[in-house]
Amino acid sequence: MKLIFEKSVPGRKMTLLPACDVETVELPAGLRRASAPALPELSETDLSRHYTELNQHVHGVNCGFYPLGSCTMKYNPRIDEEMAALPGFTGIHPLAPASATEGCREVLDTAKQYLCEVFGMDACTFQPAAGAHGEFTGVLLIKQYHLSRGDTKRTKIIVPDSAHGTNPATAHMCGYDVVNIPSAPDGCVDLEALKAVLGDDTAGLMLTNPNTVGIFDENILEITRLVHEAGGLCYYDGANLNAVMGVVRPGDMGFDCIHSNLHKTFATPHGGGGPGACAVGCKAHLAQFLPQSALMDGEGHIQVRSFAGNFLVVVRALTYLMTLGREGIPEAAQNAVLNANYLMQKIKGTFAPAFDRICMHEFVLDLSEFKKQTGVSALDVAKTLIDYGMHPPTMYFPLIVHEALMLEPTETESRETLDWAADVFRQLFDLAHQDPAYMHSAPHNAQIGRPDEVRATRTPVVRWVKA
Numbered sequence: 001m002k003l004i005f006e007k008s009v010p011g012r013k014m015t016l017l018p019a020c021d022v023e024t025v026e027l028p029a030g031l032r033r034a035s036a037p038a039l040p041e042l043s044e045t046d047l048s049r050h051y052t053e054l055n056q057h058v059h060g061v062n063c064g065f066y067p068l069g070s071c072t073m074k075y076n077p078r079i080d081e082e083m084a085a086l087p088g089f090t091g092i093h094p095l096a097p098a099s100a101t102e103g104c105r106e107v108l109d110t111a112k113q114y115l116c117e118v119f120g121m122d123a124c125t126f127q128p129a130a131g132a133h134g135e136f137t138g139v140l141l142i143k144q145y146h147l148s149r150g151d152t153k154r155t156k157i158i159v160p161d162s163a164h165g166t167n168p169a170t171a172h173m174c175g176y177d178v179v180n181i182p183s184a185p186d187g188c189v190d191l192e193a194l195k196a197v198l199g200d201d202t203a204g205l206m207l208t209n210p211n212t213v214g215i216f217d218e219n220i221l222e223i224t225r226l227v228h229e230a231g232g233l234c235y236y237d238g239a240n241l242n243a244v245m246g247v248v249r250p251g252d253m254g255f256d257c258i259h260s261n262l263h264k265t266f267a268t269p270h271g272g273g274g275p276g277a278c279a280v281g282c283k284a285h286l287a288q289f290l291p292q293s294a295l296m297d298g299e300g301h302i303q304v305r306s307f308a309g310n311f312l313v314v315v316r317a318l319t320y321l322m323t324l325g326r327e328g329i330p331e332a333a334q335n336a337v338l339n340a341n342y343l344m345q346k347i348k349g350t351f352a353p354a355f356d357r358i359c360m361h362e363f364v365l366d367l368s369e370f371k372k373q374t375g376v377s378a379l380d381v382a383k384t385l386i387d388y389g390m391h392p393p394t395m396y397f398p399l400i401v402h403e404a405l406m407l408e409p410t411e412t413e414s415r416e417t418l419d420w421a422a423d424v425f426r427q428l429f430d431l432a433h434q435d436p437a438y439m440h441s442a443p444h445n446a447q448i449g450r451p452d453e454v455r456a457t458r459t460p461v462v463r464w465v466k467a
């Protein structure tokens with residue numbers, strides 16, 4: 001596909017601007033460019049076709065099944081977009097006087113109240129722009145808490161090996177030493193290993209629950225009790241709240257703070273880097289340390305981002321919470337769990353689940369035995385799925401499972417789609433035994449085959465340079 005710059009024809013234009021109805025003022029010479037910017041010149045037809053073609057080159061939730069584990073690529077209801085597009089919300093300036101922002105502040109306050117209810121927490125902020133940013137904010141609350149008590153010897157954060165990769169990174173960014181503990185064979189935290197590392201240097205524990213192998217930790221009350229007994233605080237990574245919302249509350253499990261990605265569970269489309277927003281909730285004893293960002297009149301104190309955060313993402317989340325309501329929220333969670341278990345059971349018998357037990361919203365397949373037998377890797381399977389019109393699952397994550405494929409179907413997929421997906425997996429299982437070479441070189445029908453992933457991230461070309 002050609003770049004928009006390559007389609008440009010000098011002089012071609014679309015006149016869409018209304019006539020200027022104010023006096024024009026020339027910029028001072030020092031502020032003007034020497035030559036005009038090389039913007040592409042196209043007709044409206046060409047422009048429309050260009051973006052439509054781009055749109056056809058990507059796979060989104062609205063194109064087909066997207067079981068990307070840990071990312072919660074579910075359908076986002078259109079009404080949430082409609083509310084976020086209301087001019088009263090899109091047009092507000094963060095420095096507008098309080099008298100002009102009452103409605104927006106009510107949105108923030110109501111969303112906070114509802115999410116505190118879902119989390120089982122007392123206070124909340126929307127300032128962080130994404131999940132990892134929310135973790136950073138949450139762990140800083142823990143740090144402030146210990147420091148405010150003069151408790152300076154707590155230098156360690158405990159992170160189980162089944163945690164999301166951002167957890168150890170966050171603890172490190174907050175200046176803590178990361179203490180890794182292994183999982184027991186059942187996929188839950190190894191309690192003996194936990195007891196062995198707890199002490200008066202423990203600042204806290206970060207727990208991803210359900211963890212990255214899709215398991216709800218059976219000993220969760222014991223875990224939070226042990227950490228508190230040692231004087232540490234408990235952090236709940238609820239980036240993805242799809243399995244638990246409205247069913248159980250992290251606050252009731254003994255956690256002191258939590259983050260949840262509004263762009264996963266609460267109706268903001270994501271992928272490709274944003275915009276996201278993160279809710280960080282905490283119990284009353286941490287509330288005084290929260291960023292003071294609720295006011296949109298510029299009276300910020302501790303801040304991790306400007307103003308109230310990504311406000312329109314909060315509008316979507318509130319709309320989502322209000323349309324689902326008290327009955328709909330747990331129902332969505334139950335369907336997410338049901339769909340994941342249904343798909344796991346239908347795939348089982350071909351590809352093997354890493355943990356053959358009831359899962360939560362996602363599950364992990366372990367392809368190491370399959371690879372030994374066929375030579376076909378998890379990457380080959382993922383790439384072949386593209387030819388079948390399915391977005392690949394998350395690959396090679398979590399690290400504790402080798403040749404991992406992590407599937408999260410979400411609650412918004414029908415039984416027919418899940419049956420189709422299971423059938424595709426079965427076909428690929430057979431194909432690997434018959435024609436592994438085909439799978440080594442897949443995809444065969446996609447726009448691009450196998451890009452050099454290292455070069456793509458290390459030396460990305462994201463800017464058009466005139467030849």
Ligand SMILES: *Cc1c(COP(=O)(O)O)cnc(C)c1O
Pocket residue numbers: 070071130131132133164166208237238239240261276
């Ligand atoms: C997605 C995710 C994160 C990170 O969220 P970002 O918005 O990508 O920064 C953290 N923890 C878990 C469990 C996640 O699934």
